[in-house]
Amino acid sequence: MAFKVYVDGQEGTTGLRLFEYLNARSDIQLLRIDSDKRKDNAERARLLNAADVAFLCLPDAASREAAAMVDNPDTCLIDASTAFRTDPAWVYGLPELAHDQRDAIRSSKRIANVGCHASAFILLVRPLVDAGLLPADYPLSAFSLTGYSGGGKSLIAAYESDQAGQLQAPRPYAMNLAHKHLPEMQQHGRLAQPPVFSPVVGPFLKGLAVTVPLHIDRLGANASAEALLAAYRERYADEPFVRVHAFDDMANLDGGFFDIQASNDTNRVDLFVFGNAEQLCLVSRLDNLGKGAAGSAVQNMNVHLGLDETIGLDA
Numbered sequence: 237m238a239f240k241v242y243v244d245g246q247e248g249t250t251g252l253r254l255f256e257y258l259n260a261r262s263d264i265q266l267l268r269i270d271s272d273k274r275k276d277n278a279e280r281a282r283l284l285n286a287a288d289v290a291f292l293c294l295p296d297a298a299s300r301e302a303a304a305m306v307d308n309p310d311t312c313l314i315d316a317s318t319a320f321r322t323d324p325a326w327v328y329g330l331p332e333l334a335h336d337q338r339d340a341i342r343s344s345k346r347i348a349n350v351g352c353h354a355s356a357f358i359l360l361v362r363p364l365v366d367a368g369l370l371p372a373d374y375p376l377s378a379f380s381l382t383g384y385s386g387g388g389k390s391l392i393a394a395y396e397s398d399q400a401g402q403l404q405a406p407r408p409y410a411m412n413l414a415h416k417h418l419p420e421m422q423q424h425g426r427l428a429q430p431p432v433f434s435p436v437v438g439p440f441l442k443g444l445a446v447t448v449p450l451h452i453d454r455l456g457a458n459a460s461a462e463a464l465l466a467a468y469r470e471r472y473a474d475e476p477f478v479r480v481h482a483f484d485d486m487a488n489l490d491g492g493f494f495d496i497q498a499s500n501d502t503n504r505v506d507l508f509v510f511g512n513a514e515q516l517c518l519v520s521r522l523d524n525l526g527k528g529a530a531g532s533a534v535q536n537m538n539v540h541l542g543l544d545e546t547i548g549l550d551a
C-alpha cells in the first residue's frame with residue numbers, strides 16, 4: 237500500500253524539487269491540488285488531512301496557517317519553513333544531529349525540516365561542542381556562500397532576468413546580523429550565543445558552503461585538527477549522507493580553489509578541516525536544494541515512515 241503524500245506549496249522552488257523526488261517513487265501516492273486552488277484553504281485543509289505525510293513548502297506565515305488546519309492525528313507534517321525550528325512541540329528534522337534524533341523523528345507527527353545555512357553550520361559545530369573541543373561560549377563567526385535558489389521564486393526570477401548583469405558580483409546580505417537561522421544555529425549547535433553570521437549570495441542556482449574560522453589556542457584542551465576530525469568521524473561514522481574528508485584535503489581543491497558546487501544534485505554533506513598549527517577553517521558543503529531543503533525533507537519522511545532513509549536520494 238502506498239503512502240499518501242501532499243505537498244502544500246507544490247509550485248514553489250522547494251515544492252517542485254520535492255515533487256521530482258516523490259514522483260519517481262512507486263511507494264508514494266501523490267495527492268495533487270489543482271493549480272488554481274492552491275491557495276483555497278478548504279481544498280488545502282482537505283488534502284492536508286487526507287495525507288499520511290504533508291510537506292509544507294511555504295513562507296512562514298502560510299506554514300503556520302497550514303499547521304493550524306490539520307486535525308487528523310495521523311497526518312505527519314514536515315515543514316520546510318523557519319516557523320517551527322525552535323518550537324519544542326516540533327522535532328528538529330536533522331537525523332544526524334545526535335544519536336537519538338532518528339527516534340524523535342520517527343515518533344513525532346511534527347517535523348521542522350532544517351534550513352540550508354543552518355544544516356551546514358550545525359553539522360560542523362555540534363559534534364565539537366558535544367566532545368568538549370569547542371567551548372559553548374567560543375565567540376564564533378561563520379560565513380556562507382550560497383546559490384540564489386535559496387531565496388525562492390522571487391530571487392530566482394531576479395537572477396534569471398538579470399540581462400544587464402547587475403547581479404553578477406557576489407552579494408553579502410543579512411547585514412543587520414539578524415539572519416532568521418540564528419536561533420536554530422544557537423539552539424541546536426548548543427552555543428551560548430549565536431555566531432556572527434555573514435551569508436553571501438552568488439550568481440549561480442545552487443550549491444552552498446559554510447566556513448567557520450577557529451583559533452586553536454581558544455579551543456578546549458587537546459584540540460587539534462586531528463582531534464576535531466576524530467570527533468567528526470566518531471559522530472558521523474554510520475551516516476549515509478555525511479562525508480568527512482582528510483585534513484587539508486587539497487585533492488578536493490581545484491588549483492587551490494574550493495568548489496562549492498561539488499555536492500550538488502546529491503543529499504550529501506561534505507565536511508572539511510583546513511589550516512595550520514594555529515588556525516583552522518571548518519567547511520561544510522551541500523546542495524541547498526538537496527540536503528538544505530527538499531532532499532533532507534525526503535530523508536526525514538523516510539526516517540519517519542520507518543523506511544530505508546536513503547530511498548530516492550544520492551549520497
Ligand SMILES: NC(=O)C1=CN([C@@H]2O[C@H](COP(=O)(O)OP(=O)(O)OC[C@H]3O[C@@H](n4cnc5c(N)ncnc54)[C@H](OP(=O)(O)O)[C@@H]3O)[C@@H](O)[C@H]2O)C=CC1
Pocket residue numbers: 244245246247248249250251274275292293294295296298316317318350351352385386387388389390524525528529
Ligand atoms: N529555496 C530553498 O532552497 C529553501 C527554502 N526553504 C523554505 O521553504 C519554504 C518555501 O521556500 P521556497 O520554495 O524557496 O519558496 P517559493 O517562493 O519558491 O515558493 C513558495 C510557494 O508557496 C506558495 N504559497 C505562498 N503562500 C501560500 C498560501 N497561503 N497557500 C498556498 N500556497 C502558498 C507560493 O505560491 P505562488 O506560486 O503563487 O507564488 C509558492 O508556490 C520557505 O519557508 C523557505 O524559507 C528552506 C530551505 C531551503
Ligand SMILES: CC(=O)N[C@@H](CCC(=O)OP(=O)(O)O)C(=O)O
Pocket residue numbers: 316317318350351352353382383384385386387388391416417435437528
Ligand atoms: C539565498 C537566500 O536567500 N537563502 C535563504 C536561505 C534559504 C533557506 O535555507 O531557507 P529557510 O530560510 O527556510 O531555512 C536565506 O538566507 O534566507
